[in-house]
Amino acid sequence: MIPYGRQDISQADIDAVVDVLKSDYLTQGPQVPLFEETVASYCGAKYGVAVNSATSALHVACLALGLGEGDWLWTSPNTFVASANCALYCGAQVDFVDINPHTYNMSVEALEHKLKQAKLSNTLPKILIPVHFAGQSCEMREIHALSLEYGFKIIEDAAHAIGGKYLGKSVGGCQYSDITVFSFHPVKIVTTGEGGIATTNQSVLAERMQLLRSHGVTREPHLMTKSLETEGAWYYQQVDLGFNYRMTEMQAALGVSQMQRVDEFVGTRKAFAKRYDELLHNLPLVLPFQHADSDSSFHLYPILIQTDLIFKTRAEVYKALREDGIGVNIHYIPVHTQPYYQKMGFAEGSFPLAEAYYQQVISIPVFHAMTLQDQNRIIELLERDLI
Numbered sequence: 001m002i003p004y005g006r007q008d009i010s011q012a013d014i015d016a017v018v019d020v021l022k023s024d025y026l027t028q029g030p031q032v033p034l035f036e037e038t039v040a041s042y043c044g045a046k047y048g049v050a051v052n053s054a055t056s057a058l059h060v061a062c063l064a065l066g067l068g069e070g071d072w073l074w075t076s077p078n079t080f081v082a083s084a085n086c087a088l089y090c091g092a093q094v095d096f097v098d099i100n101p102h103t104y105n106m107s108v109e110a111l112e113h114k115l116k117q118a119k120l121s122n123t124l125p126k127i128l129i130p131v132h133f134a135g136q137s138c139e140m141r142e143i144h145a146l147s148l149e150y151g152f153k154i155i156e157d158a159a160h161a162i163g164g165k166y167l168g169k170s171v172g173g174c175q176y177s178d179i180t181v182f183s184f185h186p187v188k189i190v191t192t193g194e195g196g197i198a199t200t201n202q203s204v205l206a207e208r209m210q211l212l213r214s215h216g217v218t219r220e221p222h223l224m225t226k227s228l229e230t231e232g233a234w235y236y237q238q239v240d241l242g243f244n245y246r247m248t249e250m251q252a253a254l255g256v257s258q259m260q261r262v263d264e265f266v267g268t269r270k271a272f273a274k275r276y277d278e279l280l281h282n283l284p285l286v287l288p289f290q291h292a293d294s295d296s297s298f299h300l301y302p303i304l305i306q307t308d309l310i311f312k313t314r315a316e317v318y319k320a321l322r323e324d325g326i327g328v329n330i331h332y333i334p335v336h337t338q339p340y341y342q343k344m345g346f347a348e349g350s351f352p353l354a355e356a357y358y359q360q361v362i363s364i365p366v367f368h369a370m371t372l373q374d375q376n377r378i379i380e381l382l383e384r385d386l387i
Contacts, residue, residue: 002378003327005187005299008265008368016257020249022025031252036197039162039182045199047206050252051213052185054159054196054244058086058129059181061198061212064208067092067127067151071121074114075157076106077334077354080183083129083157084335094344095125096336098125098351102289103303105138106130108146115150120364124150131157134331135269135297136290137166137190141290144176159183160299162190162264167293172199179205184251189265189368190258192251217241265368269298272366272375276301279379283386286360300331304360318362320385326378329363 017292020031035050050070051057065132067073073087077096087094099113100107111128118124128139128147141158147154154177158164162182172180179200184192211218217238221227225236273296286304290296305314312320321328334354336346348355364378 001325001327002365002370002374003187003364003367004329004365005367006369007186007191009191009247010257010261012260013254013257016253017250020253020329023249025249026038027246027248031249031256032247035192035247035255035259038256039172039197040199041168042259042262043180043199045173045180046201047199047203049198049200049206049209049213050197050247050255051062051196051209052247052251053194053245054157054181054185055082055086056213056243057181057196057209058082058155058157059089059211060209060243060245061155061181061205062086062090062092062127063212065127065155065178065206071126072118072123073127073129074111074125075335076131076133077336077351078133078332078357079131079157079335080159080332081338083131083337084341086129087127092126094341096346096351098355099357100373101353101357103136103138103294103305104133104357105136105289108139108142111143112146115252119150125152127153127155129155129157132158132161132164132171134288134300134302135160135164137161137164137171137289137294137296139291139293140166140176142295153178156180159185159188159196161297162188163262164297165295168295171297174199174201178202179209184255184258188267189297190255190262191231191257192247195247195255195319207279211240212369213245214242215238215244217313227284236298258304266297268368269366272370273298275375276366276379278366280382283382285382285386298366300363301366302331302361302363304357305362307360307387310387313363314360317385321362321364321381324381326381327365330358330361331363332358334358 040048067090069091071092074095075083078099084094099108156177161171185193284306
């Protein structure tokens with residue numbers, strides 16, 4: 001089976017993890033700060049806060065920005081459920097903004113229209129989470145301008161976008177946001193097994209997220225009500241309600257090693273994407289559109305099956321490819337159509353562009369270790385199943 005995505009582990013990666021296993025620290029040692037520094041430096045951000053998953057990063061990011069009961073968070077329906085669930089963890093309410101039918105990212109026009117309506121009803125969001133779907137950045141300059149007008153904070157969900165660029169700068173630099181979140185799940189471009197990170201340029205937010213990822217416990221004198229000098233070197237205080245969201249040293253060491261090849265990983269994905277563009281353009285497909293301001297990292301290569309031009313359904317094409325060993329997948333089932341969200345009152349038809357996209361999309365394989373022979377096989381089977 002050729003999967004839609006897969007990690008690429010080198011001997012250097014293995015050696016980095018083994019070195020940690022032989023060291024004195026398996027957790028809370030030097031590798032996590034090094035990984036944070038490595039990612040933040042690569043992205044051009046001042047701070048990085050590593051955690052055990054991107055979901056955890058979204059959660060502590062929301063809490064650091066003060067999201068709570070009575071507040072609203074808006075995100076895209078074309079994403080994994082974690083982008084919305086993080087609001088519910090905080091006791092806030094969730095709503096969605098429909099997608100741009102070309103980029104499949106949050107539509108700036110739909111966002112502006114929704115903000116105007118929300119201002120009239122006093123339901124403006126406290127936080128907006130634009131999702132950089134498939135590795136292509138949202139139109140962050142325009143979204144940031146709206147944030148200044150309507151007063152919301154921004155968390156970039158860049159789970160797909162490590163190595164991507166926007167307006168010539170690395171995604172994650174937070175030029176147009178408060179916090180950016182990355183995922184390092186094995187199907188992502190860079191992996192730590194499981195893991196995530198939040199980057200920011202605001203020291204207050206970084207410190208707050210650091211506190212929340214580790215039980216709300218601190219030894220930082222300026223956060224404590226008693227001093228270490230009077231109580232003893234062993235002393236600590238819980239000053240907030242936090243979580244055990246810490247990343248391990250093994251994960252961080254793997255991440256540091258993987259980050260040395262992030263540009264190589266992305267370059268290979270871009271080459272495969274370009275070749276798909278060249279060899280699939282005559283098939284009854286809509287190929288991924290790339291916005292002029294964005295340089296995608298191509299975590300995914302989603303194609304839309306033009307079922308009105310063929311005699312098969314999307315489901316039939318999907319099934320045929322899977323049976324022939326091509327691990328295609330669907331990204332994503334719109335969040336608002338999930339039963340849990342429909343119990344909240346969301347209904348099908350609420351975000352028609354995201355729903356129309358979902359009815360046609362298939363993600364075909366793209367990853368660093370894929371070969372030209374793999375890609376030729378994928379193209380050959382697509383031609384067979386679509387013509």
